[in-house]
Amino acid sequence: MIIDKSSPIPQYFQLQTWLKEQIHHGVFKVEDKIPTEEELVQLTGLARATVRQAIQNLTNMGYLVRKKGLGTFVTKPNISPQKQVIIGLIVPDIRSGYAPELARGAEDEAARSKHSLILCSSDDLYIKADFHANRLIENSVSGVIFVPTASSDSKNRTIVQKFQEKNIPVVLADRTIPYLDLDHVTTDNFEGAYNLTNYLIKKGHKKISFVYSNIFSTEKLRFNGYKKALEDNGIQYDPSIVVSHTGPYNEEQFSKYAQAILKQKKRITAVFAGHDRIALTFYLVARDMGLSFPEDLSIVGYDDLDFETLSLTTMHQPIYEMGIESVKLIDSRINGEKNGHQSIVLKSYLIERESVLRNK
Amino acid sequence: MIIDKSSPIPQYFQLQTWLKEQIHHGVFKVEDKIPTEEELVQLTGLARATVRQAIQNLTNMGYLVRKKGLGTFVTKPNISPQKQVIIGLIVPDIRSGYAPELARGAEDEAARSKHSLILCSSDDLYIKADFHANRLIENSVSGVIFVPTASSDSKNRTIVQKFQEKNIPVVLADRTIPYLDLDHVTTDNFEGAYNLTNYLIKKGHKKISFVYSNIFSTEKLRFNGYKKALEDNGIQYDPSIVVSHTGPYNEEQFSKYAQAILKQKKRITAVFAGHDRIALTFYLVARDMGLSFPEDLSIVGYDDLDFETLSLTTMHQPIYEMGIESVKLIDSRINGEKNGHQSIVLKSYLIERESVLRNK
DNA sequence: TTTGTATAATTGTCTATACAAAGTAATTAT
DNA sequence: ATAATTACTTTGTATAGACAATTATACAAA
Known part of the structure; x- marks a missing residue:
């Protein structure tokens, strides 16, 4: 029998469930007419009002369409049985640095699961990150990949918390924020910088300038790697050839730093730039000052950006993979697979080009 | 009286309308309890089932919440009075060419109207564009900015039609598709190429090679501009120094073209590359062949990409503005402001750098 | 060929009634 | 004072029956 009168489950609900099953099992197919109310009354022994309640509910849910004078019909298996997943990606600027590569990695991985990327x-x-955060929340995104801004840690935390309040998973990409237990994808910045510094030292360089922004976790780690490598090789750390800029990269400012460093009397032989952009600035300033390259000055960068005509030795960061891993993390959060927060640290590797010369 | 028994309008519907009005006019406020079913029966003279039908409908619509044993309550006036607008952006690759600039222009303009960009x-x-199109449609985007792919016109048309079937406005950015009346934002490719060719001619060049992909509307127009400029200056068009590649840009392939052109006996003095990437490839090949630059070979490109260390004379395209205008067009479509399709042609201008030398 | 009419089938609207279930509030027992 | 009981209110479930409105079909009339 279809209806169990002794069951505590409401009879309209039993009928409703039965009808849904019939549709699901293809007994009533798409566009098919299901039995009339009267027939269902005969079939189930229920009152017509009860039958109607079941049918009405299924109609509201979109399983059925009722047509006056004609009957009740099964609707087309409707749109989007699985909810659309949208992931937000907040980068400093899609035009610069590694952002395009990160975006593409995230996009490709998102596409694999039919997700979309805002x-x-x-x-x-x-202020801009906050603006975007509000909009992402309004769009009820399922997750956010966030590259922390150059603002203070506490302001970056505010943004993260905004998402957390709405139970939107957040993954920090590349940079991190202190005292915040979060999913995080980055590269081995300390180790990478350590290896890169060692490389310079092995090439005979001792006076190695280090120029970086001290507000980003990544560059701070690189600086620490640099210092550790000096220490391990018995080279005295010299603060006078280090530029620690409190703020994000800025072409004009860093050009001045480059000029200042290059004009110093105690001649440096190599520059370790906090990232490739800084390296480029150094190269341009050095060229303008009449220094020949790399004969007069070796330069290394960090990131492996695509400078077509500048053959820069640098540390390649797997940015594309970072995008992939970020989306994977978001995905596992959405599916509630993991508990506790994860930090994924990807390996970077040295790209040896022609910007470093053995120091005699 | 609340209910007009003689009206052809169903009584449950009359009650439903009345209740909605009371809520709207604030007689029943948010979180308020509305009269119980029994009270409404007294008030209207209807049967309880009829009253229930009215209440049930309003509950389904989200106006009311029923609580067993407690009563029926007015819900909070729900979220999102204004719908979120999402715009899709389909570019060849966010990592290359002008895509980042276009994306950023579109993003900034979208942000101004609190829209989002997928x-x-x-x-x-x-095949990839089609995949994305389907996903954008599933996400019910409000509009799409589409840079046609390197596939055939008919395939690109198929994608556009997919959106049009769902009444989603489409703007073609940069490239166009023949025989398709659509909103379109581009630059004056013919005129730009004409001017750039004239510039080369005024610099004394007569043997000017032209290398391009013949599948894109933009580069075809540039080629036409090039030919027209030759003609207007009385220079014979020479097909043997023109490379017309049937397919998208491809580094390996274009390197071969460059080698072939540069090895020819009838020595060319300048190259007009279909876009900056091609210009770069020519530069690299020429350099590898031992040609000095720009003394042995003048090169011009098109786009004004940011090649940090290559001082390329090129035609600057206002790509950022193209992104802005594209979103503006979508916006006016969404608001149903315009009828008929619009073509916006932005002005490009010559950037004179150091890649062109006067030919003696 | 078109228009009108009758009829059957089916869903839509409505009334009247009864008991169940889930809360609240007052009362009673401990 | 606290806990258990009871009474009451309100929505939830269910039955039985009546008539209205809409559609398809067949047939008749213009």
């Missing part, structure tokens, strides 16, 4: 550029400003 | 890279392939 693009947000923060210009490294808290 | 990023899609097609790799210039029909």
